[in-house]
Amino acid sequence: MRHLLDTTDLSLQEIDEMISLAMDIVDNKDKYAHICDGKKLATLFFEPSTRTRLSFTAAMYELGGHVLGFSEAASTSASKGESVEDTISMVSCYADIIAMRHPLEGAPRVGAARSLVPIINAGDGGHAHPTQTLTDLLTIYREKGTFDNLTIGVCGDLKFGRTVHSLIKAMCRYKNVRFVLIAPDELQVPDYIINDVLEPSASKYVRVEQMEALMPELDVLYMTRIQRERFFSEEEYLKHKDAFILNLKKLENAKKDLTIMHPLPRVNEIATEVDDDPRAKYFVQALNGKYIRMALIIKLLQWGGLL
Numbered sequence: 001m002r003h004l005l006d007t008t009d010l011s012l013q014e015i016d017e018m019i020s021l022a023m024d025i026v027d028n029k030d031k032y033a034h035i036c037d038g039k040k041l042a043t044l045f046f047e048p049s050t051r052t053r054l055s056f057t058a059a060m061y062e063l064g065g066h067v068l069g070f071s072e073a074a075s076t077s078a079s080k081g082e083s084v085e086d087t088i089s090m091v092s093c094y095a096d097i098i099a100m101r102h103p104l105e106g107a108p109r110v111g112a113a114r115s116l117v118p119i120i121n122a123g124d125g126g127h128a129h130p131t132q133t134l135t136d137l138l139t140i141y142r143e144k145g146t147f148d149n150l151t152i153g154v155c156g157d158l159k160f161g162r163t164v165h166s167l168i169k170a171m172c173r174y175k176n177v178r179f180v181l182i183a184p185d186e187l188q189v190p191d192y193i194i195n196d197v198l199e200p201s202a203s204k205y206v207r208v209e210q211m212e213a214l215m216p217e218l219d220v221l222y223m224t225r226i227q228r229e230r231f232f233s234e235e236e237y238l239k240h241k242d243a244f245i246l247n248l249k250k251l252e253n254a255k256k257d258l259t260i261m262h263p264l265p266r267v268n269e270i271a272t273e274v275d276d277d278p279r280a281k282y283f284v285q286a287l288n289g290k291y292i293r294m295a296l297i298i299k300l301l302q303w304g305g306l307l
């Protein structure tokens, strides 16, 4: 049984196939409207979500399938003390595929060990968020036509931001990719991302505290929210909360074909005046999330012999 626990579970060829399938879905929606007839997706969200859960739900409906699940742990037996293993053992009897979000790093991996059906990690604590990364890859590919030779600025909470960790793991596998990691020192990427991901790769990276100086070199600017819920104290969060606010002034020296991305939700790290700039792609990115999740559901069901 294949699961998607982190981006590196997929080979580059499989990512290419997933992206091609998503693009075919965009162009030929009718062809896929009944491919999952009778199949059930369980969305188990032990942590808040808007886009990820709704886009998984929309994806499964558009494939002709059904969706069951919950959107908060309080309404489940987890609140009575049930373990992740037991919840997954049970749900995998009811559904053909499971998308799971959990506040604890590694929880989807624990669940996958027990599951009879494919498990998709829809975000585990501050660790990984591979379906957001597939969304980001589809967006980059549709905007740039390639993953090679790109300079990618990643800005905000690079310490706790799981979308950033998964994006770096994915993009550093392509040719001549350069990362500009923009964050205050305390919110820079964790050591394991530097030592185990970036250093062994061929990608170059720099760590900076401000975005202005290197803005003209960026092909992609990936903004992120300061992850309030993962700070140890509110005081620490308040110290960093307005660390970066992207506005039109800061974009004056940026490339004309810069792609501005954000996994959303935005708090105030992108001024709303940027939304009308043709380089702002974060809402297109959210739409791409539905198409790539449709492709992912199809592929995982096929690989598991369930479709």
Ligand code: NCD
Residues within 6 Å of the ligand: 051, 052, 123, 129, 132, 162, 163, 224, 225, 263, 264, 265
């Ligand atoms: C992200 C997440 O949940 O990690 N949101 C999302 O899935 N699109 C980013 C965030 O919460 O800041």
